[in-house]
Amino acid sequence: MLTVRYFAGARAAAGGISTEVVEAANLDELTQVLSGRHGERLALVMKAASFLVDGLNCHDRRAALPAEATVDVLPPFAGG
Template identity: 45%
Template sequence: MRIRYFAGAAEAAGVPEESFEPDFDVTVAELVEQLGADRERLAKVLAVSTLLIDGRPVHERSEYIGPESQVDVLPPFAGG
C-alpha cells in the first residue's frame, strides 16, 4: 500500500510518501492507528485529515483498504 502525505501531513510524517505492507485488508482506523503509533505529531494530523483511497474520499473509518491501494492524507488547509 502506498501512503502519500501532503502539506502539514508530510511535515509531521517526515516523508512525502511511504509504503505500508499489510498481509490482508485493514480498516482505515487500523491504518491510522498503525501509522501514528510511534509518531505522536503524525497521529494528531491523521485524526483531523481527509483520507482518499485510490482517489475516493473516505467517509467511514471502518471502511476496508486493500493492500494494493493508494492512500492520500490531506490535512486541513488554511486559505484565504
C-alpha cells in the same frame, strides 16, 4: 500493502517523507500503525485529516481498504 502519500502538514508530521508502504486493513488501523511509526504529531494530523483511497474520498474509517490501494492523507488546509 498500501501506498500512503502525505501532503502539506501531514508530510511535515511524518518527518518530511512524502510516500511510504504500510500494511493496514482500514483507516483506523492505518492511523494506529502510522502514529506508532511517526509519533503523536502525526496522530493529531491523522485525526483531523481527510483521506482519498484510490482517488475517492473515504469517510468510513472502518471500511476495508482494497489491496494495493493508494491512500492520500490530506490535512485540513488553511487559506482561502
